[in-house]
Amino acid sequence: MKQLTLYLSIILFQFQAIVGQVQEVNPPDYIKTITFKGDTSESQLPILTLGEYLVLEFDALNGDEEDFYYKIEHYNYDWTPSVLARAEFMEGFDNQRIRNYENSFNTYQIYSHYKLTIPNQRTRALKVSGNYMLNIYNDYDELVFSRKFMVQENMAQVGVSIKRSRDVTYLDEKQSVDIIVNSNNIRFNNPSQTVKTLIVQNNNLTTAISGLKPQYTLGNELIYKYTKETSFWGGNEYLFFENKDIRAANNNIQFIELHDLYNNYLFTNVSRKNKPYTYNPDINGNFVITALDVEKTAIEADYAWVHFSLVANNTLKDKQVYVYGNFNNYATNQSNIMHYNADSNTYQASILLKQGFYNYKYVTVDANGVLGEGDVSGNYYQTENNYKVLVYYRDLGARYDRLIGIGETTSVNISN
Template identity: 70%
Template sequence: MKKNLYRILLFLLTPAVLIAQVEEVSPPDFIKTITFKSNTTQGQLPILKLGEPLVLEFDALNANEEDFYYVIEHYNFDWTPSVLAKAEYLRGLDNQRILTYENSFNTYQIYSHYKLQIPNIQTRALLKSGNYMISIYDDYDELMFSRKFMIYEDVVNVGVKVKRSRDVKVIAEKQSVDIVVATNSINFNNPLETIKTLIVQNNNLNTSINDLKPQYTLGNELIYRYDTESAFWGGNEYLYFENRDVRTSNIGVQFIDLKDIYHSYLYTNIVRKDRPYTYNPDINGNFQVTAADGINIDIEADYTMVHFSLLQQELKDKDIHVYGNFNAYAIEPLTKMEFNSESGKYETMMRLKQGFYNYKYVVVDKETGNLEEGAISGNFWQTENNYKVLVYYRDLGARFDRLIGYGEASSVNISN
């Protein structure tokens, strides 16, 4: 098969190719609503405890009932391929067809809903902690999309506290993360080299901070208390809308229209950068599929064309995108807004499944590709953000990076 040949060729290519970091691949336009589910969350960055099931779901909107196949690969801390053989981290087989799918029921948009759960009869277990990538292929061995996920062992305790920035120049705009890693079960050998950390704000790997070194050792504790290196821009509370009932206006929806499918026109948003901070509870960029009517939301929630608009003067050298976890924070043509000179607004529309969505507007430099998350919404130290900290460990002579601890905190209790 083509994908098997591709992986074989990887080992024959130059070392420069082998050490390249892997990136997620965004899906084509007919694949939507990619979610990882657990007992409590949906759509977020999947960080699973070793032994917990992995559940991946997505919709295919082409009404072909296509066959899709999944491949799972293990990676190092820095997302370069690990040297582990497949049998070392996976019990059973991958490269198998996703067997569970259902067709939509009583919806204007026809789609098939696919569900993959691991373990299953073919892939019985994932054996190692660390970084993983799951890739979905179609029947022609073409890569449809890929998503990262992490599996951790509960070996160390990870304490996380959110502080105001210690840099007075940005004290009103940034938040800093302090970490304490403690354990009685591992004697860390040379922690400056063997311990690596990853700090993630609001499940967004694009803005994560990685590989901070412990500054102090106090008994069995590693202390991280940086002034600037662990600081994130505070951002602002996410904008949101809800269209769980497609036949009437909901939260954030100004009016609706029925064409081939329902169209939801959101209220026009404004630039918040220079306005005072206002607390407005959100779900930190995430989304939740919901529908007012229907028993099985997976196949009875409909798709609507959501129209976004932003009152903003035209930017000649920059693009504006709609940003959120609905597409894993990807910057792609589907999220790009176009300036309407007649209305004086940036506008775009996206086909999204019914639900509750967080989003924000971000600016991307056309020449450099640099992303400015706070250019439209602003940055405020008061903003409530979620922070996840992952701790990796590779002992002397070990062959892969174990993910040995996971901690989480919210800036709702931010302190000086």
């Protein structure tokens, strides 16, 4: 029996090595405005406590009233496949059609609005904590898009504080995260092997830091006070616009035209790199769907082509420039790439967005695929950012990584 268990473990390890970390799949062009959150949070990165609800909403702009289906998968801390069977992490069953949808009303852009809530009558509960992926499929069992979420047990206390970088080279550009983990419910055995942490800035998993081990252990208290390893670029406050009144110029909208759909032209932005930091309240890259004079925003808010423009400079000429934010899950692809216009010496992009309040900024990607969040916006230690620290624990002999606690803070009170 022991030999069989060892053999299966080797096979599993090899399979995970081949599969690697699972990545979110971004949707095709006709799927828009994916909002994904818990019932008690406005965050676009749902981190639920066991028993809480998960809510996914999105629009399909093809006008076909297409059927969509959902499946749920459980993953380890590092987003490799979990060994748990569905019956072990879920009560009920998935692979069900999303039944709650409505068609748009009184809008230029026709769309169907879908809403999925978990738990529901068929997927009655998620039974264990950890990492999950929600996959959305069409009638042909083709994956349309996927989103990550986490479920925690609230078994540990996670203290988080934000400091200026301890590396004097980046003293004015980076922010460092200090962590203290304690638990009255779990006795940490061999914490350097059994405890894992994930640090997320502004709900952006693409720039998250993971794989850190506690530096010090005081009884059952784990302390992380790294010099470089927990440092993030400070970035800058997000830019924003609001088009809740789609027929009139509003915050940061220069003028409006109506063709087949409304076109909102934003004021041209300039690079903020190497300029003095200026505080500008934002919602850390998030977005909120809102519209004036409607009763039901989900189906009565219209879509508009939003035109972004950025004054070009020589530092960007060998890089791709993108419009960046939670509205497209911080992706850098053809849907939000900017194109250079030689006549106006600007980078330009047109993105179809639902009415609302949006945060965005401009980022670059170089020839090696390296993301430059500060190439246009600059990096400043004073920037107000949101930080979440997730703590996972897999006891000796356990079969999956439990998410035992979460800590959250902002850098508004950053200290030396």
